[in-house]
Amino acid sequence: MxxxxxxxxxxxxxxxxxxxxxxxxxxxxxxxxxxxxxxxxxxxxxxxxxxxxxxxxxxxxxxxxxxxxxxxxxxxxxxxxxxxxxxxxxxxxxxxxxxxxxxxxxxxxxxxxDIDEVRARVRTHLELSRLQRHLENLVEQRTAQLEKSNELLETRVREEVAKNREKDLVLMQQSRLTLMGEMMRNVAHHWRQPLNALCLILQNIKEEYELGELTPERLNQQVETGNRVARKMSATIDQFRNIFSNDGEPVRFSLLESVREALHLLDATFKNEQINVTLDTHRDIFVKGLHHEFNQVLLNVLINAKDAITAKGAGGDIAIRLGIDQQNGVIHIRDSGSGFSENALSMLFTPYFTTKECGTGVGLYMARMVLERANGRIEARNVEGGAEILISLPIQE
Ligand SMILES: Nc1ncnc2c1ncn2[C@@H]1O[C@H](COP(=O)(O)OP(=O)(O)OP(=O)(O)O)[C@@H](O)[C@H]1O
Ligand SMILES: [Mg+2]
Known part of the structure; x- marks a missing residue:
């Protein structure tokens, strides 16, 4: 200055x-x-x-x-x-x-x-110069103030972004834990039948031995069957574990396969609650997004549909349809529950909004985060006889 x-x-x-x-x-x-x-x-x-x-x-x-x-x-x-x-x-x-x-x-x-003229000119230019300096000083001061405010603002924004990221991580964890609880019930169901089969095999071995019928060939046969059942159980665990891993980057994957996988993981629940699921698709659609997280979104939405149906009474329907809208692959998930209340429609994607006794209210919020990160979208609306959720991701041929 x-x-x-x-x-x-x-x-x-x-x-x-x-x-x-x-x-x-x-x-x-x-x-x-x-x-x-x-x-x-x-x-x-x-x-x-x-x-x-x-x-x-x-x-x-x-x-x-x-x-x-x-x-x-x-x-x-x-x-x-x-x-x-x-x-x-x-x-x-x-x-x-x-x-x-x-x-x-x-x-x-x-x-x-002309001395008076010289005096006047000198005075005028001194005054002009003084005013100019004064203005420049003011501009310098204001610029410095602005720069300082900008720096402050940038620091604030950085802090807020970091805070939000932390909050999202916590929410993501919460949402995952809820989903895990639900999934554990399904693993238990998936294991019930093969566990029974294993018990039966062991029982057979014991009985055949006691009756003197356990030949080496028979023993090998029973052990081979037991191994097959154990491998199936192990594959089920792998499938469930896969759901909870994370992708760092968007990848190309099949929508149909994702839907089938999610339905397979939830089939026990649906059967138990007498929910009939239909899947309507003419052809598979390949999209680009966070694959594993997307599967978690599907599970969350399907579990919401199940909850809406069971809250209404016993049994109901979920209709899933795959389609294309402009350059996006879209999954429509329609259920025969009571639909969204007006309040719910405006709050669905807000963290912690829930109408369930044991809900955490982060499922749909996380769903939106996951989809938007990969240029996708999630929308909700009421349709005749229930609710409909639309999930979309950009097509990747
Ligand atoms: N298919 C649906 N039909 C009617 N209401 C729904 C449906 N899906 C979501 N909702 C409403 O939106 C709310 C928020 O859903 P969200 O999945 O975010 O949380 P939540 O299911 O309550 O808890 P969680 O974190 O365990 O998923 C639900 O509590 C419910 O009121
Ligand atoms: Mg939910």
């Missing part, structure tokens, strides 16, 4: 013949402090010195370096850029004046001097 002189302004008069400026000195010495330089080099030295002047009165005709060149150099120097230069000359040609203005001069006074 440049300093504004509070006391009398400092004037630099540049002329090679001191007698020429005697009159000027007399006229201005009361209003200003005055420095004199008898050539261009000396003038430039003062400009670049510790106390540069507030205004320069510059003679044009001088040996070695004329006034035009001195002016050009003053203006080219950072310290002189803002100092007004008034040419003092006998030359009164328009061409000479234009050349001076081209070099950055602020004004002209011609010899012989």
């Amino acid at each position: 440049r300093e504004i002189h509070q006391d009398r302004p400092l004037l630099l008069i540049v002329d090679d013949i001191p007698d020429n400026i005697h009159g000027l000195l007399e006229a201005l010495k009361e209003d200003c402090r005055i420095l004199v330089a008898c050539n261009g080099a000396k003038a430039l030295e003062i400009i670049q010195g510790e106390t540069p002047p507030d205004l320069v009165l510059l003679d044009i005709v001088m040996p070695e370096m004329d006034g035009y060149e001195v002016c050009r150099r003053i203006k080219a120097h950072p310290a002189g850029k803002h100092i007004p230069v008034i040419f003092v000359t006998v030359v009164d040609s328009t061409e000479g004046k234009l050349k001076g203005f081209d070099m950055g001069a602020a004004d002209y006074v011609t010899k012989p001097f």
Whole structure:
């Protein structure tokens, strides 16, 4: 920030013949402090010195370096850029004046001097220069203030973004835990039948041994069957475990396969609740998105549909339809529950909104996050006889 002189302004008069400026000195010495330089080099030295002047009165005709060149150099120097230069000359040609203005001069006074006019011009340019500096200082101050506010704002935004990310991670974890609970029930169901089969095999081995019927071939056969059942159980665990892994990047995957996988994982629940599921699709659609997270979204939406149906009474229907809308693959999931209440429709995708006794209210919020991260969408609406959720992701051929 440049300093504004509070006391009398400092004037630099540049002329090679001191007698020429005697009159000027007399006229201005009361209003200003005055420095004199008898050539261009000396003038430039003062400009670049510790106390540069507030205004320069510059003679044009001088040996070695004329006034035009001195002016050009003053203006080219950072310290002189803002100092007004008034040419003092006998030359009164328009061409000479234009050349001076081209070099950055602020004004002209011609010899012989009209002292009052010179005083008035000097005063005007000092005032203009003072005002300009004042304005520049104000602009500098405001710019600094703005920069500081911007920095503050940026820090705030960064902090908020970090906080939100943390919150989303917690919510994601919560949503996953809820889903895991639901899935454990399904694993238990999936295992019930093969576990019974294993018990039966063991029982058979024992009985055949006691009856003396357990030949080596028979034993091998029973063990082979037991192994097959155990492999099936292990595959079920893999399927369920797969659901809870995360993708870092969007990948291409089949919508139909995702739907079938989700239905397979929930088939026990649906059977138990007497829910009839139909899947209507003409052909498979390949989309790009976060595959595993998408499967979790499907499970969440299907479990919501199941909850809506069971809340209404025993049994019902879920109709799933795959379709294409512009460049997106869309899954429509329609259920025969009571539909969304008006309040629910406006709050569905807000974290912690739930109408269930044991709900966490993060399922649909996370669903939207997961889909939007991959340029997908989720929408909800009421249709005749229940609710419908639409999930879409960009098609990837
Ligand atoms: N198919 C549906 N029919 C009617 N209401 C629904 C349906 N799906 C969601 N809702 C309403 O939206 C609310 C929010 O659903 P969301 O999946 O986000 O949370 P939640 O199911 O309550 O809890 P959770 O976190 O365990 O999933 C539900 O509580 C329910 O009121
Ligand atoms: Mg839910």
